[in-house]
Amino acid sequence: MAIGVPAQQQQVRQAFERQNPLSDRFGMKAFHHIEFYCGDAINTASRFSWGLGMPMVAKSDQSTGNPVHASYVLRSHDLTFVFTAPYATHLAVAADKVQRLSAPPTSPLPGFDADKAYAFFRAHGMAARAIGIEVEDAAAAYEQCTANGGTGVLAPTDCGNGVTVSEVAAYGDVVLRFVSYGQGVDAHSGAFLPGFQDISAPKGAGGEAWPATYGIERVDHAVGNVWDMMEAVERLGGMTGMHRFAEFTAEDVGTVDSGLNSVVLASNNEVVLLPLNEPTYGTKRKSQIQTYLEQNVGPGLQHLALKTNDIIGTLRLMKERSHMGGFEFLDAPGEAYYSDLPARVPELTPQQVSELQELGVLADKDDQGILLQIFTKPCGDRPTFFIEIIQRIGCEDAVELPGGQVQMVQRGGCGGFGKGNFRALFKSIEDYEKKLGV
Ligand SMILES: O=C(O)C(=O)Cc1ccc(O)cc1
Numbered sequence: 001m002a003i004g005v006p007a008q009q010q011q012v013r014q015a016f017e018r019q020n021p022l023s024d025r026f027g028m029k030a031f032h033h034i035e036f037y038c039g040d041a042i043n044t045a046s047r048f049s050w051g052l053g054m055p056m057v058a059k060s061d062q063s064t065g066n067p068v069h070a071s072y073v074l075r076s077h078d079l080t081f082v083f084t085a086p087y088a089t090h091l092a093v094a095a096d097k098v099q100r101l102s103a104p105p106t107s108p109l110p111g112f113d114a115d116k117a118y119a120f121f122r123a124h125g126m127a128a129r130a131i132g133i134e135v136e137d138a139a140a141a142y143e144q145c146t147a148n149g150g151t152g153v154l155a156p157t158d159c160g161n162g163v164t165v166s167e168v169a170a171y172g173d174v175v176l177r178f179v180s181y182g183q184g185v186d187a188h189s190g191a192f193l194p195g196f197q198d199i200s201a202p203k204g205a206g207g208e209a210w211p212a213t214y215g216i217e218r219v220d221h222a223v224g225n226v227w228d229m230m231e232a233v234e235r236l237g238g239m240t241g242m243h244r245f246a247e248f249t250a251e252d253v254g255t256v257d258s259g260l261n262s263v264v265l266a267s268n269n270e271v272v273l274l275p276l277n278e279p280t281y282g283t284k285r286k287s288q289i290q291t292y293l294e295q296n297v298g299p300g301l302q303h304l305a306l307k308t309n310d311i312i313g314t315l316r317l318m319k320e321r322s323h324m325g326g327f328e329f330l331d332a333p334g335e336a337y338y339s340d341l342p343a344r345v346p347e348l349t350p351q352q353v354s355e356l357q358e359l360g361v362l363a364d365k366d367d368q369g370i371l372l373q374i375f376t377k378p379c380g381d382r383p384t385f386f387i388e389i390i391q392r393i394g395c396e397d398a399v400e401l402p403g404g405q406v407q408m409v410q411r412g413g414c415g416g417f418g419k420g421n422f423r424a425l426f427k428s429i430e431d432y433e434k435k436l437g438v
């Protein structure tokens, strides 16, 4: 889609050049999965399954011979979530003794430690433990990261079937988990890592595949909250080679008292996007990032932006379930936000503006495309982790596939991250936090 740029902004935008130094230290492909540690995995997984339209596709638990932890894998297109909770630790200790007597391995998650999982849950509550990234070579990724200031958590481990996994510290107790597939290994055979048992989708009454998804395609960005943004940017950028993703929006003229600083790290292909936030101080209200850091007990994953190609359709399905076990959304901005919208994003038709208003969706644009976004309330008990649903419009390049076919591929970060919505968004968050009294 061609984006009309008001004349007075042309000059500034021409001076703005998007830079991508292609500086990754190892081949990064895409987000692979996100793993959450929970107190009870089946209940947490079921809530996300229903709320986001993600059928369960694999499991590892006592029914599959795993006495250490219960793990359930959900999927919607290229989005994979894993929910893990440890069982009673005396069972895990007993199993470990059996294992050392050369019984087959019992946990398909390399490096899993029930005591650490309990300590994690005690500190953070239900929270993301691992940001899984598919890389060309998980061993090379580990070597590069640890040779360049990163802290190793799991040395490269052969999981069988040509799959290798390694982990390095990201921030707080969150790890980057690298997953790679050997030559000729199909990344999409088997629902998850080797050792997980696939669950075939039940069929509906008419034989149709059921349950369908709500249209969520994949993780667009995974945002971390930290105390010291530059420390995190230099450490994560230094070990992975990821570059700072340049952002430009007309509204980006620091008038909004946002309570946060933010930088986006991007992989070469700008498909793996890792924004980092830190609190700012001395503002009227306590920074929402500081609230997170207190409530989460330290740094962690603040939000996942999940991408759909039809935000209206996805939201109708999610909102039908908001008050019956699904996710609730932050309050929509007022009338004025939508009456100003045609001036801010002139590409939207009146029909689109009225649908966005009906569902409380925010819209923004950068020099390249349009971003539609909406935020859930916190997903768990604590005001910490939440989900953003987004659609990006524009910035498509024709890419020739090996067979000669041409496919339109959207550039990463198209439309930005919603800086133009900070004022409206932060009002919703502040109103919500006021009600909590945090
Ligand atoms: O930067 C992003 O990715 C956003 O989606 C904007 C944002 C920043 C901070 C918040 O607490 C909530 C949303």
Ligand SMILES: [Fe+2]
Pocket (backbone or CB within 6 Å): 221, 223, 303, 305, 388, 417
């Ligand atoms: Fe976001």
